[in-house]
Each structure stands twice: as structure tokens, then as C-alpha cells.
Amino acid sequence: MNPYKDKDLRKFIESIPQEEVDRQTCLQEENNARVYKEFTDGLKINKCFLCGGQMNSFVEGRPCFHWFTYPTGIKKKHFENYLKNPIGFFQLDSYFRWLANTEKPIANINDLKDETSSTSYLETTYKYKNIEWAFSIGHTDKEGHPNAQVGSIPHYHFQMKIDDRIFLKFNDFHIPFSDSDLFTITLLDQAPDKVKLGHSYGQGIGILEDEENLEIIDGAMKVADDFETAPFHTQSIIQAPEGQTIPTELIEQAIEESKRTKEPIRKIMKRLLPDAKIITQINPGEGVPKMTKRSGKKKKNAL
Incomplete structure (x- = not known):
């Protein structure tokens, strides 16, 4: 199910000249700065930088990341079709990180590896206003559950609370990874010494684990x-x-x-x-x- 699992991505990364790596890194940092400014500028006027609508607006049939901020009128049923399809795990992670850090930098994001379950590949919890989001990716989720009716493809789990009350439960959805997600995950697994996942403007308390x-x-x-x-x-x-x-x-x-x-x-x-x-x-x-x-x-x- 993961098209990159049997590919040698480490060899691919090692084949890229260092000057090209540096150039691409610089371009990515410039792009991150531009997009983050669009995000914060929009947030100041309650505007979603992705869809252009108001952050508190909800239009059924026009799914957007700002749905996760619990706009007026949204219900659990509206996520059923939205989360059946890949929506980009790493993009959504960045979105939550940016929102969390606009309110309380670093302290609103728990991404400590030391607090991650032994059976999990990744766990992260975020706070923003009265909302809590949490991701959970088990080692078997990352590969997909073989012969299972639900969750046979690589996926992740997500929970959302409003005022400490669960709105979306972890086991409500098996959200498929996008092709880009699978490439990134495989690359991080194969070449952890060559590739590091950064969080531009989205650092969490996990920064303490890097000496x-x-x-x-x-x-x-x-x-x-x-x-x-x-x-x-x-x-x-x-x-x-x-x-x-x-x-x-x-x-x-x-x-x-x-x-x-x-x-x-x-x-x-x-x-x-x-x-x-x-x-x-x-x-x-x-x-x-x-x-x-x-x-x-x-x-x-x-x-």
C-alpha cells in the first residue's frame, strides 16, 4: 500500500549535491515565511488563508482545515466524507502547530517523544483556545492493518475536544495518508541522519529533547x-x-x-x-x- 516502501530513498537523497540541498532549503524557508505571513495576516481579521472564507463560517461541501476550529453549524457528520480521503497529515500538523503557537508559543504543543506510547510511531497533542486536537499513529497504522475491513491502508487517527468534551473520537476515522505523507514518512525512516523534519513557526515542547x-x-x-x-x-x-x-x-x-x-x-x-x-x-x-x-x-x- 506504500509505493515507496521498497524504494531506496536514502540513495536518492545521498545523490543530491549539497549545494542543491542548501538551495532548496533556502527556497523552502522563504516559502514558509511567506505562507506563515498569509496565515497570521488572515487570522488577525478572522479570515482563513486557505479558502478565503471567515474562520467561523461553515459551508457544507467546501471542506477546509478551518473546519477543525469548530465553526458555527458544523457537526460530526460533516467530517465523515472529508476524512475518508487523504487531506495531508503533515500539512494538517503544521496548521495545528501554527494555530496553537499564535496563542501560546511552544507551551500549547506536546510533541515529546518521551511521552509517546511504546506502541505508537507518533503522538502529538495541541491546544488552541477551547479546542484540543490529538494525533495518534500506531506502528501498525503506519503500514495498514493487513486483511482488515477498515484501516487496511496506511492511516492515522485523530481526536478533537471542545471544552474538554470529545467531539471526534480517535476511532471514528482511519484517515488515509496522502502520497506525499508516505514519501516523507519513508524518507524519515530510511535516512533519519540525513533528513530532519522541521516545524517552521510550529515548534512544540519537544524542542527540549534536542540538546x-x-x-x-x-x-x-x-x-x-x-x-x-x-x-x-x-x-x-x-x-x-x-x-x-x-x-x-x-x-x-x-x-x-x-x-x-x-x-x-x-x-x-x-x-x-x-x-x-x-x-x-x-x-x-x-x-x-x-x-x-x-x-x-x-x-x-x-x-
């Missing part, structure tokens, strides 16, 4: 006004230089400066006491949505 991002994240952090909505939670251990103690006055000075400037205490202490050893752990904050699980999907055991 290269941690220093950048830490450098940009400010103390949040609301602990419960913060995207990150940090814990720091500050160790005085050998044979020394940290004066109470220095700690009080750092606390007062942090309250005034919103700069984390650990950064202020590093300036005030350059020889101190500071170890910081960065975790998802309270504001990140919990990963929504499909029935039967279990979180893998922590090591």
Missing part, C-alpha cells in the same frame, strides 16, 4: 508571571566555589533583581559570583497540555 536547543532556550528565558501557564519549569543548583559560602546578602540581591527584571536568579548569581557552579534542569512547564492517549496505547516505561 542543541537547551542553551538557546536557557539564554532566552524570563521569569513567567503565571507559573501555571509557563512553557518551561527550571530547577537550579548553585554551588559556591570550593572553600567559600554564598553570602545571604548576595542571594537577597539576586532575588530582588529577578523580581524587577524577570531575569532568572541563576543568571544573576552567575554574574555576581562568576566562579560558582550552576547546574540547571529544564522540564516542560505546567502550561503544557498532557499527551492525549488513544485507548489501549500505553506510555513506555521510563529508563
Whole structure:
């Protein structure tokens, strides 16, 4: 069912000259910036950048991604024909990411691999206003269930909640992957060291799982006004230089400066006491949505 499964896509990627890879990457980044601006400009005036209609409008027979924002008049039955056909998983993922990040960057998207079920290829949960979307792709979903009456072709599952009430259930639909989806999935599987799936303007809390991002994240952090909505939670251990103690006055000075400037205490202490050893752990904050699980999907055991 996957036309690319038996093709050597890794060899195809390795055959492309690096200068062409760089050129195409640059063109893609420029296109992403242009499309994202169209998206945000439209959203400011409640206009869908895809179909041109109002975000809160619903026209039966004219399906569009903005249907997933629960426009007035839409019902579950309207998705039945829409989701029988490929609609582009990676495009829909980007759409949800963009919407989620316009409200609360990073913190509205839980795409942590560490919270993905052991039986799943991919799980992601997104929050936007009073809506929650969640994807679930099992390893067997990715290939299709052989000899099954439903779900025999490669597909994914989707859930949608409104005000914490389920509107569309995971098992309501087996949404077929598009040809482009299957090419991308196969390429990522065959050449994970050569190809990386980026999320322009759509980064989620999963950025914490890439060590290269941690220093950048830490450098940009400010103390949040609301602990419960913060995207990150940090814990720091500050160790005085050998044979020394940290004066109470220095700690009080750092606390007062942090309250005034919103700069984390650990950064202020590093300036005030350059020889101190500071170890910081960065975790998802309270504001990140919990990963929504499909029935039967279990979180893998922590090591």
C-alpha cells in the first residue's frame, strides 16, 4: 500500500549535491515565511488563508482545515466524507502547530517523544483556545492493518475536544495518508541522519529533547508571571566555589533583581559570583497540555 516502501530513498537523497540541498532549503524557508505571513495576516481579521472564507463560517461541501476550529453549524457528520480521503497529515500538523503557537508559543504543543506510547510511531497533542486536537499513529497504522475491513491502508487517527468534551473520537476515522505523507514518512525512516523534519513557526515542547536547543532556550528565558501557564519549569543548583559560602546578602540581591527584571536568579548569581557552579534542569512547564492517549496505547516505561 506504500509505493515507496521498497524504494531506496536514502540513495536518492545521498545523490543530491549539497549545494542543491542548501538551495532548496533556502527556497523552502522563504516559502514558509511567506505562507506563515498569509496565515497570521488572515487570522488577525478572522479570515482563513486557505479558502478565503471567515474562520467561523461553515459551508457544507467546501471542506477546509478551518473546519477543525469548530465553526458555527458544523457537526460530526460533516467530517465523515472529508476524512475518508487523504487531506495531508503533515500539512494538517503544521496548521495545528501554527494555530496553537499564535496563542501560546511552544507551551500549547506536546510533541515529546518521551511521552509517546511504546506502541505508537507518533503522538502529538495541541491546544488552541477551547479546542484540543490529538494525533495518534500506531506502528501498525503506519503500514495498514493487513486483511482488515477498515484501516487496511496506511492511516492515522485523530481526536478533537471542545471544552474538554470529545467531539471526534480517535476511532471514528482511519484517515488515509496522502502520497506525499508516505514519501516523507519513508524518507524519515530510511535516512533519519540525513533528513530532519522541521516545524517552521510550529515548534512544540519537544524542542527540549534536542540538546542543541537547551542553551538557546536557557539564554532566552524570563521569569513567567503565571507559573501555571509557563512553557518551561527550571530547577537550579548553585554551588559556591570550593572553600567559600554564598553570602545571604548576595542571594537577597539576586532575588530582588529577578523580581524587577524577570531575569532568572541563576543568571544573576552567575554574574555576581562568576566562579560558582550552576547546574540547571529544564522540564516542560505546567502550561503544557498532557499527551492525549488513544485507548489501549500505553506510555513506555521510563529508563
